[in-house]
Amino acid sequence: MLIYDLDLPSLETLLKNWNEPTYRAKQIWQGLYQHLYSTPDQFTNLPTSLRSKLAEELSFNAFRVKTYLDSSDGFTRKTLFELPDGNLIEAVLMRYGDPADDPQMATSATNRRGAKNRRTLCISTQAGCAMGCVFCATGQMGYKRHLTSGEIVAQVMYYAQMLKESDEAVSNIVFMGMGEPFHNYDNTLAAIDRLNDSDGYHFGARRFTISTVGLAPQIRRFADEGRQVNLAISLHAADDDERLAIMPVNKRYKIAEVIDACRYYIEKTHRRVTFEWALISGVNDTPEVARKLAARLKGLLCHVNAIPLNPTKGFSGEATDRQRATLFQQTLEQAGIPCTIRMRRGIDIAAGCGQLAGAESG
Ligand code: SAH
Ligand code: SF4
Numbered sequence: 001m002l003i004y005d006l007d008l009p010s011l012e013t014l015l016k017n018w019n020e021p022t023y024r025a026k027q028i029w030q031g032l033y034q035h036l037y038s039t040p041d042q043f044t045n046l047p048t049s050l051r052s053k054l055a056e057e058l059s060f061n062a063f064r065v066k067t068y069l070d071s072s073d074g075f076t077r078k079t080l081f082e083l084p085d086g087n088l089i090e091a092v093l094m095r096y097g098d099p100a101d102d103p104q105m106a107t108s109a110t111n112r113r114g115a116k117n118r119r120t121l122c123i124s125t126q127a128g129c130a131m132g133c134v135f136c137a138t139g140q141m142g143y144k145r146h147l148t149s150g151e152i153v154a155q156v157m158y159y160a161q162m163l164k165e166s167d168e169a170v171s172n173i174v175f176m177g178m179g180e181p182f183h184n185y186d187n188t189l190a191a192i193d194r195l196n197d198s199d200g201y202h203f204g205a206r207r208f209t210i211s212t213v214g215l216a217p218q219i220r221r222f223a224d225e226g227r228q229v230n231l232a233i234s235l236h237a238a239d240d241d242e243r244l245a246i247m248p249v250n251k252r253y254k255i256a257e258v259i260d261a262c263r264y265y266i267e268k269t270h271r272r273v274t275f276e277w278a279l280i281s282g283v284n285d286t287p288e289v290a291r292k293l294a295a296r297l298k299g300l301l302c303h304v305n306a307i308p309l310n311p312t313k314g315f316s317g318e319a320t321d322r323q324r325a326t327l328f329q330q331t332l333e334q335a336g337i338p339c340t341i342r343m344r345r346g347i348d349i350a351a352g353c354g355q356l357a358g359a360e361s362g
Helices: 008-017 023-033 048-057 109-113 137-141 149-164 185-196 216-225 240-246 255-269 287-297 322-334
Strands: 064-070 076-082 088-096 118-122 126-128 143-146 172-175 208-212 230-234 273-279 302-308 339-341
Touching: 008 023, 076 149, 088 149, 118 149, 149 185, 185 208, 185 216, 208 216, 216 230, 216 255, 230 255, 255 273, 255 287, 273 322, 287 302, 287 322, 302 322, 322 339
Parallel strands: 118 172, 172 208, 208 230, 230 273, 273 302, 302 339
Antiparallel strands: 064 076, 076 088, 088 118, 126 143
């Protein structure tokens, strides 16, 4: 059993079964999530007999680091993990200067540690993905399996432990790595709860972002939970036929149904929704498309995050150039929909959105 798969009550039950006092569970919990210990022998506040028992009965390693790659600008690291069953997953660390998302701002070591600088983790929720979006490398590889909550938590702990060595800390967690978080709803939410626990890692709900392909029933379920977690929807088209051509999920949930679910979410939570938009040259980047999109989103508390398409092996579409991206952004904004163009990160190591395919070649 992976130790990160346990929540605090389960850990307490386990310790009780071992005839240990309950407070030991809290000590282990704090060791894991406050001190960021990664091996049983680091728990020096526990008796050696209990440390041995932990080592015998529980696993501290969710995966093996197969390889990692740093982008040439030094701000992005992609780590490839091998799970015990041989499946490969990836998680990415992005260091940003604030507020312009400009790596140039974070060139000096001091600046890198500055309070304003963000350390964003992009975490996987599945090995592969079943949704089959044609422009996405993970979609192109197909579905392997759900990750357990502990396997999701362990990706965060891996980077948290690494960052701690240089006095840095994680500032944001986005579920935009491999997989569709709402297809693996329970485990993703359980991972968030574990990381959010105030006796443990205490990572604020508002610093998480779930990105979904648009599974309408799960968006509604998520709305009913009334969490402070941010929600992003991958839309990429304003017309059902056009969306279906690149996103098979549109067969089940049409754009209007997804947007209705978002409207429900906003009514329930009063939180702003992000719509993600990969700009594909000549496909979804024209002023006409921008106006159609604006009409669809009118009146919604939302904004659009557009990002020029990242290249993947299995898709021939090309990224929109800067000029046309700006025109798309301006057209949306003139129609009353706020839009930001995101910088592409880690392209040279295939760690950009939709490029994670669990292959060493990237
Ligand atoms: N399955 C979830 C989260 C993982 S994908 C989702 O689809 O939202 C994270 C983001 O990367 C999504 O917005 C997705 O649409 C986007 N994406 C996928 N492939 C991309 C590509 N080649 N270029 C740019 N963005 C891409
Ligand atoms: Fe899956 Fe998201 Fe990629 Fe679509 S974009 S295939 S939902 S990971």
